[in-house]
Amino acid sequence: MAQRRTGHVTMLDIARACGFSVSTVSLVLTEARLSANVAEKTRQKIRAMAQKLGYHPDAYARSLRSRRSGTIGVLAYDLSDPFCIPIVRGIQAGLQSANYLPLLMDAQTERKLFDSYLKMILERRAEGVIVIASWVFEEANLLADIEKNHVPIIIVGRDLTGRRISSVLVDNEAGGALALRHLHQLGHRKIAVIRGPEELFDSEPRWAGVRCAAAETDIQLDPRLVFQLPSLVDPMSGFDGGRQLAGQMLASGRTFTGVVAFDDLTALGVMRGLAEAGVRVPEECSVVGFDDVLPSAVSTPGMTTIRQPLRQMGLQAAAWTLEALEPSEEDGRQVARIQMLPPELVLRNSTGRPRPKIRERRRPTQKTQLQESV
Amino acid sequence: MAQRRTGHVTMLDIARACGFSVSTVSLVLTEARLSANVAEKTRQKIRAMAQKLGYHPDAYARSLRSRRSGTIGVLAYDLSDPFCIPIVRGIQAGLQSANYLPLLMDAQTERKLFDSYLKMILERRAEGVIVIASWVFEEANLLADIEKNHVPIIIVGRDLTGRRISSVLVDNEAGGALALRHLHQLGHRKIAVIRGPEELFDSEPRWAGVRCAAAETDIQLDPRLVFQLPSLVDPMSGFDGGRQLAGQMLASGRTFTGVVAFDDLTALGVMRGLAEAGVRVPEECSVVGFDDVLPSAVSTPGMTTIRQPLRQMGLQAAAWTLEALEPSEEDGRQVARIQMLPPELVLRNSTGRPRPKIRERRRPTQKTQLQESV
DNA sequence: TTCTACTATTCGAACGTTTGAAATGTCAAT
DNA sequence: ATTGACATTTCAAACGTTCGAATAGTAGAA
Numbered sequence: 001m002a003q004r005r006t007g008h009v010t011m012l013d014i015a016r017a018c019g020f021s022v023s024t025v026s027l028v029l030t031e032a033r034l035s036a037n038v039a040e041k042t043r044q045k046i047r048a049m050a051q052k053l054g055y056h057p058d059a060y061a062r063s064l065r066s067r068r069s070g071t072i073g074v075l076a077y078d079l080s081d082p083f084c085i086p087i088v089r090g091i092q093a094g095l096q097s098a099n100y101l102p103l104l105m106d107a108q109t110e111r112k113l114f115d116s117y118l119k120m121i122l123e124r125r126a127e128g129v130i131v132i133a134s135w136v137f138e139e140a141n142l143l144a145d146i147e148k149n150h151v152p153i154i155i156v157g158r159d160l161t162g163r164r165i166s167s168v169l170v171d172n173e174a175g176g177a178l179a180l181r182h183l184h185q186l187g188h189r190k191i192a193v194i195r196g197p198e199e200l201f202d203s204e205p206r207w208a209g210v211r212c213a214a215a216e217t218d219i220q221l222d223p224r225l226v227f228q229l230p231s232l233v234d235p236m237s238g239f240d241g242g243r244q245l246a247g248q249m250l251a252s253g254r255t256f257t258g259v260v261a262f263d264d265l266t267a268l269g270v271m272r273g274l275a276e277a278g279v280r281v282p283e284e285c286s287v288v289g290f291d292d293v294l295p296s297a298v299s300t301p302g303m304t305t306i307r308q309p310l311r312q313m314g315l316q317a318a319a320w321t322l323e324a325l326e327p328s329e330e331d332g333r334q335v336a337r338i339q340m341l342p343p344e345l346v347l348r349n350s351t352g353r354p355r356p357k358i359r360e361r362r363r364p365t366q367k368t369q370l371q372e373s374v
Numbered sequence: 375m376a377q378r379r380t381g382h383v384t385m386l387d388i389a390r391a392c393g394f395s396v397s398t399v400s401l402v403l404t405e406a407r408l409s410a411n412v413a414e415k416t417r418q419k420i421r422a423m424a425q426k427l428g429y430h431p432d433a434y435a436r437s438l439r440s441r442r443s444g445t446i447g448v449l450a451y452d453l454s455d456p457f458c459i460p461i462v463r464g465i466q467a468g469l470q471s472a473n474y475l476p477l478l479m480d481a482q483t484e485r486k487l488f489d490s491y492l493k494m495i496l497e498r499r500a501e502g503v504i505v506i507a508s509w510v511f512e513e514a515n516l517l518a519d520i521e522k523n524h525v526p527i528i529i530v531g532r533d534l535t536g537r538r539i540s541s542v543l544v545d546n547e548a549g550g551a552l553a554l555r556h557l558h559q560l561g562h563r564k565i566a567v568i569r570g571p572e573e574l575f576d577s578e579p580r581w582a583g584v585r586c587a588a589a590e591t592d593i594q595l596d597p598r599l600v601f602q603l604p605s606l607v608d609p610m611s612g613f614d615g616g617r618q619l620a621g622q623m624l625a626s627g628r629t630f631t632g633v634v635a636f637d638d639l640t641a642l643g644v645m646r647g648l649a650e651a652g653v654r655v656p657e658e659c660s661v662v663g664f665d666d667v668l669p670s671a672v673s674t675p676g677m678t679t680i681r682q683p684l685r686q687m688g689l690q691a692a693a694w695t696l697e698a699l700e701p702s703e704e705d706g707r708q709v710a711r712i713q714m715l716p717p718e719l720v721l722r723n724s725t726g727r728p729r730p731k732i733r734e735r736r737r738p739t740q741k742t743q744l745q746e747s748v
Numbered sequence: 749t750t751c752t753a754c755t756a757t758t759c760g761a762a763c764g765t766t767t768g769a770a771a772t773g774t775c776a777a778t
Numbered sequence: 779a780t781t782g783a784c785a786t787t788t789c790a791a792a793c794g795t796t797c798g799a800a801t802a803g804t805a806g807a808a
Binding site for chain 1: 673
């Protein structure tokens with residue numbers, strides 16, 4: 001009954017309904033300092049009426065007036081990539097404690113969308129922006145606009161300190177090395193490697209880590225066993241790539257007992273490709289992934305992989321963003337920082353010792369490795 | 375230089391910088407009807423200055439004035455459930471064409487969060503709400519508030535027409551029947567079933583569908599081969615449940631050649647459990663899932679499953695929401711509608727004919743089913 | 749010159765809140 | 779009666795936009 005053209009209940013509605021002014025209503029409902037002066041009876045009346053009418057403050061009006069949106073834009077390049085979710089969770093957790101709300105956007109791997117969402121984040125007056133990205137910003141323009149409007153920005157999953165943007169990411173090189181060393185320790189010497197697509201930032205350092213670890217040991221990486229994923233468009237294309245490359249590996253005629261894949265989806269593709277050719281994992285060939293996303297935890301055999309501390313990365317990004325909002329920070333021209341978090345080997349069942357001379361049935365091999373860290 | 379206390383560039387900044395009034399700037403930048411009157415030279419000057427200063431309109435001020443937020447709240451019960459993402463994608467696609475922005479929130483399976491996000495959606499003046507939920511609303515209060523504020527609400531994944539909320543969901547019963555019939559057609563007669571947790575809406579109708587299809591055929595469902603998942607807290611618990619129940623199935627001593635699992639994660643758990651016991655899928659036992667989420671597309675063997683038209687469901691929800699915003703709709707008191715979309719059998723490699731008498735090696739069996747619809 | 753008819757621009761109020769300053773009412777002390 | 783002190787409530791301006799109404803500027807017609 002008391003509503004205006006828009007369906008929303010406002011303070012004016014409450015004020016009229018119980019005979020006070022909007023100011024008084026505001027004082028009471030926001031529990032401002034001055035509300036201490038308001039008579040207890042009045043306070044109760046107003047609160048009851050707010051409850052009764054189903055009043056909720058208008059965040060727009062409030063933000064406009066208070067010049068704070070309480071919002072941090074979070075722009076993910078592709079929410080369907082299971083990689084993103086734990087990062088988002090970390091961000092959520094980090095912001096929650098400071099009472100900031102993440103404004104979550106999903107660019108769906110479309111740069112056009114990415115740009116338009118970044119614009120929206122700016123329009124919605126997010127006080128900071130966290131970008132979860134694999135590729136670079138197309139429009140340097142927008143980046144400049146972000147600066148012009150003094151909105152702090154942090155990127156997760158890439159090193160953009162070169163552009164003076166603080167970056168949080170995993171130590172890809174260490175991860176690549178971890179993967180290779182793991183296979184080495186198990187006894188593998190002939191190892192195939194699938195490098196990531198060229199346009200992905202992670203590809204190069206992971207490959208560097210693999211090479212570096214190979215050099216440390218007695219492993220010779222056979223160039224004919226080094227493959228490269230074509231550029232990827234969605235999470236499934238990594239899988240398809242891995243599956244096809246597994247076929248090429250076998251067709252190459254070179255012997256190998258282990259595969260280091262660029263990421264988990266690729267590794268799952270490799271497992272599929274090997275299975276289709278009748279090669280058993282891990283008995284005849286070990287496979288290591290990278291990321292530790294949900295699908296590799298629930299595959300059979302469980303995927304041995306290099307875990308990125310995704311949640312941790314999200315927490316760090318949130319913490320830095322909030323820090324950048326502190327007034328103390330505002331004057332001292334802050335520099336772009338970088339944090340590389342250490343990856344972690346997750347042992348599951350896709351890796352094992354290379355094929356023993358006496359060909360056993362598969363059961364015993366699997367049983368020995370049954371303790372999981374899913 | 376021209377910025378005020380808050381770091382954002384405003385129309386006033388532009389107006390001052392090029393000597394016009396805020397009104398003129400507004401006319402030009404919004405390309406309002408009246409901007410036709412503004413001199414071409416003026417328009418260019420203003421646009422150039424806006425560009426130069428990195429101006430972005432303040433969505434808060436704009437929405438306050440125009441009484442439209444251009445926003446639809448989308449509240450997912452758990453974004454880490456791969457089930458949610460395609461729905462969200464569908465919603466995004468449906469809203470995009472109408473220039474509405476989804477305000478995406480992730481309740482992380484926490485009811486407290488769920489409620490507080492619903493409140494925020496209300497405060498941010500979303501013009502409509504789409505809820506992706508498995509469980510019911512805790513606080514009927516909030517639901518009432520939504521009504522009081524005349525915000526249309528639609529739910530995806532549950533039937534809440536009883537509460538006068540329009541609902542979009544898959545036809546679970548048809549899906550359950552589809553799964554059982556598929557196994558029946560392949561020749562299976564001894565089939566184990568894993569029912570979903572009791573508190574999940576989908577559990578009952580899926581089970582009804584299975585029973586119904588069994589009655590249609592000559593299949594006797596052995597009660598000792600019907601299991602029930604404990605209540606689940608996160609996506610992984612379905613997997614763990616399936617894995618354990620697979621063990622129980624085998625321990626029961628009853629013979630079975632096929633398993634209908636409540637959902638994909640459960641089915642993946644079953645596959646793991648069977649593998650750990652040395653039972654091969656699909657040669658010795660077929661497994662059918664439900665949902666068709668990413669992990670079942672990339673498992674080995676690929677999971678045969680009942681696909682929910684998730685994207686479709688999102689699109690439908692978006693369409694209804696937008697429809698409810700039409701002024702024409704506003705007077706005619708709309709009733710709660712329900713749409714049950716048909717599920718679809720996705721054939722992959724986790725199902726096959728029951729074990730033939732002559733025990734073959736696995737390759738041929740797998741090759742015959744190699745055409746996939748990933 | 750005065751009037752009409754434009755064109756180009758600005759005024760000013762409104763959207764729902766917040767909040768320092770001001771107003772009102774009450775009562776006791778001078 | 780006047781003043782001050784205090785408790786309670788309201789005024790009014792501001793946040794950045796939008797947009798109908800008003801104004802200023804120019805020019806052609808009477």
